[in-house]
Amino acid sequence: MSDDEVPSRSAESASRRTESVDTTDSMPFSRGVSLYDSIYGFAMTLLIANVDPPPVSAWQSLESLLASGVGTQLLGFALSFIVIAVVWRANVRLTRRLSGTDGPVTALNLLAAALVILIAFTTQGISDPVATEFALPTALYAVNIAAVSLTQTITYQVARARGLEDPQRPDAQNRIETLAALITPVVFLASVPVALFIDANTAKLTWLILIVLNPLSDALVRRRVAKRRR
Secondary structure (H helix, E strand, O other): OOOOHHHHHHHHHHHHHHHOOEEOOOHHHHHHHHHHHHHHHHHHHHHHHHOOOOOHHHHHOHHHHHHOOHHHHHHHHHHHHHHHHHHHHHHHHHHOOEOEEOHHHHHHHHHHHHHHHHHHHHHHHHHOOOHHHOHHHHHHHHHHHHHHHHHHHHHHHHHHHOOOEOOOOOHHHHHHHHHHHOHHHHHHHHHHHHHHHOOHHHHHHHHHHHHHHHHHHHHHHHHHHHHHHO
16 A cells, blocks of 8 residues: 555544534534424423422421422422533533534534433422332432433433544543532442332432532532643
C-alpha cells in the first residue's frame, strides 16, 4: 500500500462518518430534540393521572383533604415532577456539548426517554396512600430513576467515544464529571436494599442525601476543572 492511499482511505472513512451524523444545524437533529422535549413534557403532564379527585366532603377542611390521601399523591407528583425537570435539564446541558447525533446515540436517547415515561407508572406506587408503605413500589421507583440517570450518562459517553463531543474535554475532566454524575444513581440504588430489608419510608429518606451531595459535587467539579485550566 502506498503512502498516498492511506490519507485517501482516511478521508473516505471520514466522509462516510460525516454522512451518518446529524449535525446540530440539521433538521433531523432539531426534530430529535423537539421529540425529546415533548416526551419529557408529556411525562410531566402524565403525573397528574396519579392524583385522584377527592370526594366532595374532603374539601370541608385542610385536615379532611389530607386525610383523603391526596396529600401523599401530591407529594409523589411534586417529587417526580422535580426529578423529570432535573433529568430534562441535564439532557439539555449534555446535548449542547455535542456536535451532532448518530444512530447509537439516538437509540440511547430514546431508551432514556422511554424510562422517563415509565416514571409516571412507578410514581403511582410510591404516591398511593396504601402502596406507599410497601417496599416493592419504593424499590422499583429507585431503580427507575437510577436507570434514567445511568442511561443519560452512558448516552453522553457513547457520543464522546464516537467523536461527537464539541469541544472535546480532557480525559481527566471527563472522569471527574462522570464520577459526579454517578452519585444520583448510586444513592437511589443503595436505597433499594433499605426498602426491601428495613423500611420503605427510611429508603425514601436516604434520597434526601442528594440535596447535599449533588450541589457539593458540582462545586468540587468546578473547582477541580478550574485548577486544571490554570
